Amino acid sequence: xTDLSHIRNFAIIAHIDHGKSTLADRLIExxxxxxxxxxxxxxxxxxxIERERGITIKAQTVRLKYNAKxxxxxxxxxxxxxxxxxxxxxxxxxxxACEGSLLVVDTTQGVEAQTLANAYLAxxxxxxxxPVLNKIDLQASEPQRVREQIEEVIGLDASEAxxxxxxxxxGVEDVLEALIEKLPPPKGSQEDPLKALLVDSWYDxxxxxxxxxxxxxxxxxxxxxxxxMSSGATHQIDQVGIFTPKxxxxxxxxxxxxxxxxxxxxTAAETPVGDTITDAxxxxxxxxxxxxxxxxxxxxxxxxxxxxxxxDLRDSLAKLRLNDASFVYEAETSAALGFGFRxxxxxxxxxxxxxxxxxxxxxxxxxxxxxSVVYRLHKTDGSITELHxxxxxxxxxxxxxxxxxxxxxxxxxxxxxxxGILSLCEDRRGEQVELTYAGARAMAVYxxxxxxxxxxxxxxxxxxxxxxxxxxxQMDGYAExxxxxxSILVNEEPVDALSFVAHxxxxxxxxxxxxxxxxxxxxxxxxxxxxxxxxxxxxxxxxTVSAMRKDVTAKCYGGDITRKRKLLExxxxxxxxxxxxxxxxxxxSAFLAALxxxxx
Amino acid sequence: xxxxYLHWPFCESKCxxxxxxxxxxxxxxxxxxxxxxFSEIGRFASLNPGREVTSIFFGGGTPSLMPPSxxxxxxxxxxxxxSLDKDVEITAEANPGSSEAALFEDFKLAGVNRLSIGMQSLxxxxxxxxxxxHSAAExxxxxxxxxxxxxxxxxxxxxxxPGQSAKDWELELTDALxxxxxxxxxxxxxxxxxxxxxxxxxxAADEDIGADLFDVTQRMLEDAGLPAYEISNHARPGAECRxxxxxxxxxxxxxxxxxxxxxxxxxxxxRRIQEIRDPARWMxxxxxxxxxxxxxxxxxxxxxxxxLLLMGLRLTDGVENDRFKSVSGETLEDALDPDAxxxxxxxxFLTFDGQRLAATPEGLxxxxxxxxxxLT
Ligand SMILES: Nc1nc2c(ncn2[C@@H]2O[C@H](COP(=O)(O)OP(=O)(O)O)[C@@H](O)[C@H]2O)c(=O)[nH]1
Ligand SMILES: C[S@@+](CC[C@H](N)C(=O)[O-])C[C@H]1O[C@@H](n2cnc3c(N)ncnc32)[C@H](O)[C@@H]1O
Ligand code: SF4
Ligand SMILES: [Mg+2]
Numbered sequence: 023x024t025d026l027s028h029i030r031n032f033a034i035i036a037h038i039d040h041g042k043s044t045l046a047d048r049l050i051e052x053x054x055x056x057x058x059x060x061x062x063x064x065x066x067x068x069x070x071i072e073r074e075r076g077i078t079i080k081a082q083t084v085r086l087k088y089n090a091k092x093x094x095x096x097x098x099x100x101x102x103x104x105x106x107x108x109x110x111x112x113x114x115x116x117x118x119a120c121e122g123s124l125l126v127v128d129t130t131q132g133v134e135a136q137t138l139a140n141a142y143l144a145x146x147x148x149x150x151x152x153p154v155l156n157k158i159d160l161q162a163s164e165p166q167r168v169r170e171q172i173e174e175v176i177g178l179d180a181s182e183a184x185x186x187x188x189x190x191x192x193g194v195e196d197v198l199e200a201l202i203e204k205l206p207p208p209k210g211s212q213e214d215p216l217k218a219l220l221v222d223s224w225y226d227x228x229x230x231x232x233x234x235x236x237x238x239x240x241x242x243x244x245x246x247x248x249x250x251m252s253s254g255a256t257h258q259i260d261q262v263g264i265f266t267p268k269x270x271x272x273x274x275x276x277x278x279x280x281x282x283x284x285x286x287x288x289t290a291a292e293t294p295v296g297d298t299i300t301d302a303x304x305x306x307x308x309x310x311x312x313x314x315x316x317x318x319x320x321x322x323x324x325x326x327x328x329x330x331x332x333x334d335l336r337d338s339l340a341k342l343r344l345n346d347a348s349f350v351y352e353a354e355t356s357a358a359l360g361f362g363f364r365x366x367x368x369x370x371x372x373x374x375x376x377x378x379x380x381x382x383x384x385x386x387x388x389x390x391x392x393x394s395v396v397y398r399l400h401k402t403d404g405s406i407t408e409l410h411x412x413x414x415x416x417x418x419x420x421x422x423x424x425x426x427x428x429x430x431x432x433x434x435x436x437x438x439x440x441x442g443i444l445s446l447c448e449d450r451r452g453e454q455v456e457l458t459y460a461g462a463r464a465m466a467v468y469x470x471x472x473x474x475x476x477x478x479x480x481x482x483x484x485x486x487x488x489x490x491x492x493x494x495x496q497m498d499g500y501a502e503x504x505x506x507x508x509s510i511l512v513n514e515e516p517v518d519a520l521s522f523v524a525h526x527x528x529x530x531x532x533x534x535x536x537x538x539x540x541x542x543x544x545x546x547x548x549x550x551x552x553x554x555x556x557x558x559x560x561x562x563x564x565x566t567v568s569a570m571r572k573d574v575t576a577k578c579y580g581g582d583i584t585r586k587r588k589l590l591e592x593x594x595x596x597x598x599x600x601x602x603x604x605x606x607x608x609x610x611s612a613f614l615a616a617l618x619x620x621x622x
Numbered sequence: 623x624x625x626x627y628l629h630w631p632f633c634e635s636k637c638x639x640x641x642x643x644x645x646x647x648x649x650x651x652x653x654x655x656x657x658x659x660f661s662e663i664g665r666f667a668s669l670n671p672g673r674e675v676t677s678i679f680f681g682g683g684t685p686s687l688m689p690p691s692x693x694x695x696x697x698x699x700x701x702x703x704x705s706l707d708k709d710v711e712i713t714a715e716a717n718p719g720s721s722e723a724a725l726f727e728d729f730k731l732a733g734v735n736r737l738s739i740g741m742q743s744l745x746x747x748x749x750x751x752x753x754x755x756h757s758a759a760e761x762x763x764x765x766x767x768x769x770x771x772x773x774x775x776x777x778x779x780x781x782x783x784p785g786q787s788a789k790d791w792e793l794e795l796t797d798a799l800x801x802x803x804x805x806x807x808x809x810x811x812x813x814x815x816x817x818x819x820x821x822x823x824x825x826a827a828d829e830d831i832g833a834d835l836f837d838v839t840q841r842m843l844e845d846a847g848l849p850a851y852e853i854s855n856h857a858r859p860g861a862e863c864r865x866x867x868x869x870x871x872x873x874x875x876x877x878x879x880x881x882x883x884x885x886x887x888x889x890x891x892x893r894r895i896q897e898i899r900d901p902a903r904w905m906x907x908x909x910x911x912x913x914x915x916x917x918x919x920x921x922x923x924x925x926x927x928x929x930l931l932l933m934g935l936r937l938t939d940g941v942e943n944d945r946f947k948s949v950s951g952e953t954l955e956d957a958l959d960p961d962a963x964x965x966x967x968x969x970x971f972l973t974f975d976g977q978r979l980a981a982t983p984e985g986l987x988x989x990x991x992x993x994x995x996x997l998t
Contacts, residue, residue: 546829547991548966548969548971548988548991548992548995549969570829570988570991571830571987571988572829572830572832572833572987573829573987573988573991574987574989574990575812575853575989576809576810576811576812576853576854577812577854578853578869578932578933578936579866579869580627580868580869580875580877580883580884580885581877581881581882581883583869583883583885583932583933584883584894584896586932587928587929587932590928590932590993590994590997591928593994594994597998605965605969607995
């Protein structure tokens with residue numbers, strides 16, 4: 023059993039692309055965790071999508087051995103964390119397993135929104151924080167300016183910040199020494215009843231569900247019977263191990279250790295993150311302070327383009343969920359798009375990632391409806407319900423008020439782009455909370471309705487600031503608002519998949535935009551088609567696809583019959599993809615195209 | 623009714639809009655072709671004996687380039703294997719060049735009693751655009767020549783060309799009516815895949831212009847006593863092309879020559895027969911294997927029903943319930959979705975009185991959409 027004073031548990035936190043994963047690589051390399059042959063770039067990003075997009079989605083962990091200058095061999099447990107706001111929940115879990123953090127800042131960029139957000143999370147977790155000034159190999163590096171920023175904006179002492187290049191390896195040893203020196207060792211007692219924090223869990227093809235744990239008190243051993251304190255469920259441990267970063271079995275995990283266990287568990291959903299694991303025979307009296315479970319805040323429906331793929335979609339969602347318990351889904355039927363699923367995500371990036379994984383790993387062609395948030399409806403009968411899908415909005419006469427979720431957004435942006443960003447926030451019903459300047463950068467804190475953010479806010483933010491603004495948010499409660507459901511009707515029949523909820527002020531404009539879009543997408547038919555946007559019974563926008571005037575083959579003689587009949591047969595097959603709206607049949611593809619088009 | 627279609631696959635040059643099985647050949651061995659056609663006539667006759675031929679159609683390609691003696695021999699050979707109706711209609715497609723016009727008399731002597739003249743336009747610029755070898759003046763002269771020797775002749779016209787306005791077309795059609803006999807085929811230019819026009823991305827007329835020009839055609843030809851009897855075909859009543867009615871009314875026909883199609887019914891089973899498309903390979907197959915047929919497939923009841931409707935509804939007279947029943951075995955009421963019939967009738971696109979199902983003028987102009995709604 024390692025002496026507690028020879029253990030350091032730390033997380034690496036940073037704004038996206040500031041070099042977390044690269045630094046993790048260097049640390050692993052330095053400590054000889056992997057042979058040269060095994061070193062691939064960013065070894066901890068294991069999913070294809072992570073590698074390709076250069077983002078870390080799941081927190082990753084690795085145990086390192088470091089021979090320090092003081093002659094002692096330390097055990098270091100490193101956690102690489104996701105940098106994106108959608109996954110800040112994962113960040114706080116990782117932080118809870120550690121005593122300190124390396125706060126990596128790109129010295130060519132400076133403090134960005136997630137630098138700030140993650141630093142605050144670390145402060146909240148009582149972490150000792152070592153600022154690391156990265157990319158000093160680059161010409162544009164301004165370590166001194168960034169030191170000042172860290173002190174001004176975050177309020178951390180940066181006088182002993184370590185200057186490094188994670189790329190070349192320069193300064194990596196200084197980082198390790200600073201870790202040993204500054205970070206406190208874990209506390210814990212080997213004799214006390216087992217208490218281990220369930221940090222994360224995921225599905226492994228060979229081992230079943232793997233549970234990432236941080237042991238606080240007691241020990242975890244193979245064969246031991248453990249209990250999850252939230253559910254009371256007991257399991258016998260099959261394997262105990264650590265990541266080097268390869269999964270490697272060990273005899274036991276003692277206080278202060280970070281590692282994994284397996285116990286023939288089938289789904290990640292059975293192992294709630296933040297739970298406390300204790301010994302079934304000698305349980306702890308009190309669980310550790312866990313976390314609030316993550317809640318989906320953005321909802322969207324997924325439909326297979328080919329209706330025949332519905333079962334495949336169901337299976338694929340189930341498989342993904344084995345790994346990622348943070349998204350939820352349930353079956354849904356749409357008059358316009360057929361059978362699909364309503365899904366909840368942690369944010370827009372999460373939605374995109376799930377969609378991309380479904381399309382790529384499971385080879386599915388999908389339609390995604392416009393993302394929507396969770397509204398709280400106060401009904402005339404006194405009840406309060408949550409609305410996850412605009413299509414399910416009850417009749418307005420049954421509703422007294424509607425509340426929508428708000429966020430507190432922090433935006434860091436170079437001065438010259440501030441004007442554009444402020445008007446974007448105002449335009450999206452934002453309320454300014456704070457506006458401060460640090461060097462040539464401004465930090466704007468706004469309260470914004472989430473509903474306005476899921477509607478192309480990121481894209482606008484990027485284009486308005488030419489990519490220089492960074493953005494982070496936290497959920498910030500619900501507030502009553504003048505919200506309406508806009509229904510899109512084709513020949514008087516609602517197209518559920520296109521309906522949406524919006525503030526009354528913007529409802530008409532968006533309704534009109536969708537009507538115009540559909541008008542261009544729906545091919546002319548034998549009968550004219552009315553396209554309307556309506557709030558309650560009131561039509562707010564209207565377009566008409568006029569009836570087709572001519573559609574006939576000029577020549578059809580003996581030799582043309584077969585071709586003509588085959589064409590008709592093809593049309594007959596195509597009809598399966600048609601939806602009936604009054605007298606006309608409209609190809610599903612028109613609705614898909616309407617959903618696929620951006621806001622332009 | 624029983625028709626014979628004979629395909630002559632050669633032309634002097636390839637027109638940029640044409641996707642017919644037509645080829646430009648340096649030399650044509652007429653004797654070999656005669657022999658091959660004879661062989662095929664004999665083969666089809668032995669498979670389908672005892673029919674009375676009501677029409678023969680020499681199509682192409684450019685059949686007016688066939689030696690009149692060959693035409694005469696082929697008509698004779700057909701008559702040797704089947705009986706010819708006393709009023710048998712024998713049409714040849716003719717290009718209105720001066721050399722062809724000189725032969726009209728000989729065609730008549732060979733037995734041809736109807737000419738379908740590929741005039742296409744009366745405007746020299748348009749003829750050039752369409753890649754035609756004849757001028758408007760040559761065309762007019764050819765029509766005069768036809769008028770002198772052949773009591774029945776038809777003009778083929780291609781309209782809705784790029785840039786053509788309703789006014790332009792009215793003038794051109796007025797001009798054409800001055801030359802017309804008892805039949806006009808007026809086709810809107812179709813851009814067919816595989817043609818030069820398609821490669822050049824020549825656009826077809828847009829829907830609204832197409833509709834306007836279509837209406838002009840209907841009105842003017844009707845006023846001139848040549849009402850439409852099919853989407854693109856107009857005739858003085860009684861002067862309809864009997865051969866083409868065979869296709870539209872679902873009667874049997876033999877297809878002779880490269881790429882020709884046939885529909886032949888024996889013992890209540892209709893087969894779709896398709897000849898090898900490439901002229902040299904067709905010829906070779908006939909010589910070495912004794913058959914030019916590429917494939918012969920049985921039409922099932924659904925296919926037969928669909929063909930009767932998709933062809934029959936092109937006719938202004940539509941489909942007769944009795945004829946439909948005698949061919950398909952079921953009545954129109956049983957074969958069709960009553961909801962679709964009602965929807966299309968209420969919309970003013972179809973009429974059905976129990977006897978006859980027909981598209982209205984509004985329905986004819988949108989027949990593809992009507993059919994796609996009806997045939998499910
Ligand atoms: N020049 C230079 N590039 C670096 C350095 N550290 C990281 N990078 C590059 O910065 C990009 C983002 O690094 P990554 O480690 O994926 O950032 P993460 O998103 O924080 O994990 C990658 O292209 C790295 O190669 C450095 O010290 N110097
Ligand atoms: C078998 S073709 C005529 C053969 C003859 N060689 C000729 O060119 O006159 C019958 C008629 O179809 C019409 N036609 C052919 N291709 C067409 C197209 N792409 N669009 C419209 N009409 C077409 C022409 O009017 C042509 O005369
Ligand atoms: S349109 Fe007539 S002449 Fe021109 S290539 Fe086609 S078949 Fe030959
Ligand atoms: Mg990374």
